Amino acid sequence: MTKTLPLSFRLDPADKLALERAAAADGRSVSNLLVLIVREWLAAHPTS
Numbered sequence: 001m002t003k004t005l006p007l008s009f010r011l012d013p014a015d016k017l018a019l020e021r022a023a024a025a026d027g028r029s030v031s032n033l034l035v036l037i038v039r040e041w042l043a044a045h046p047t048s
Contacts, residue, residue: 011019023033 019030019033023030026033028036
């Protein structure tokens with residue numbers, strides 16, 4: 001398996017809470033939900 005790299009950024013408290021709730025509702029960790037969101041966005045917006 002490929003080693004993953006850390007990434008950090010800031011969110012408004014309300015956005016963080018919404019993200020935590022969405023992840024819990026989907027049975028995922030916040031990190032796992034963010035990976036899913038990023039991969040889906042990148043697939044929909046290819047750069048090459």
